[in-house]
Amino acid sequence: MSSSSGPVLDKALGELGWSEMLADIPDVAIPLVFRLLGETGTHSSVLNDVLLIDHDGEPGSVVPLPFVGRRWVEWAREHADGHDSIDPELPLHEVARGVEVPIARARLALGWWLLGSSRAMLDLARTHALDRTQFGRPIAAFQAVRHRLAETLAAIEGAEATLLVAQDDFGALLAKAAAGRAASITSRHVQQILGGIGFTAEHPFHRHARRVIMLDSLLGTHRELTREAGARIRASQTAPRLIDL
Secondary structure, three states: OOOOOOHHHHHHHHHOOHHHHHHHOHHHHHHHHHHHHHHHOOOOOOHHHHHHHOOOOOOOOOOOEEEOOOEEEEEOOOOOOOOOOOEOOEOEEEEOOOOOOOOHHHHHHHHHHHHHHHHHHHHHHHHHHHHOEEOOEEHHHOHHHHHHHHHHHHHHHHHHHHHHHOOOHHHHHHHHHHHHHHHHHHHHHHHHHHHHHHHOOOOOHHHHHHHHHHHHHEOOOHHHHHHHHHHHHHHHOOOOOOOOO
16 A cells, blocks of 8 residues: 555645645645545655645745644654554544644544545445355345445545535634545444454555554544534534535
C-alpha cells in the first residue's frame, strides 16, 4: 500500500500540477486527490498544502495539527527509516502545541480521505462475501452479511452527501464527523464479514482500518465533533440549514 507513498507521491502530484490545481480549483482538487488517497491506501503530506491555503505560512512548510488526547502532531514532508512516528506507515510525530489556524478545508480533505478508505474497505468486504462460500453458497446470500453491507453503504453515502454540501466551518465540522463515523462503522462491519482473514497481516484490510483510526484522530474525532456540534446547536437554540432543497 505504501510503496508509492510519501515523498515519492508528493513529487508525482507536484509534476501533475497539484499546487496549481489547489490554487485554482480547490473544490475539485481536494475531493479528487484525497478520495483517491483513501481508495488506493497511499499517503501524502499534501494535507499541509491544504492548511497553507488559509494560513500565512511558508510554501512547503508543515503545520502542527490538533490530535486526539489534546496532543499536537506534524505530518512531516519526509519519512526516514526509524523515524519516531505515531504510526509505522505515516510520518506523524508529536510536537509542542501549535497555533490555531483555519482548518475547515483540512477537515473536508480528511473527510474525503476517510470516505475513500471506507469505500476501499467496503469493496474488500463485498469481494470476500461473493467469493467465500459456506453451506454451498456465497456468504453474501446470508441476511446478516447483507445487513452489514447495507448499513455500511448507507453510512458512506450519507457521509459523502454531507461532504458535498459543506460550505462553511460548521458544515466542514459535520462532514468530518460524518466521514469519521462512516469509517468506524465500515471498519467494524467489514471486520465481521472478513472474519479471521481480516486479522492477518497478509490481508490489506488491517492497514485501511489502522489508517482511518489515525485520520479520524486528526482535527477532532467523530465523537468529539459530534459533541461540539451538539453544544453549538444547544447554545444557539437553532439548527443551521446546510442546504436549500
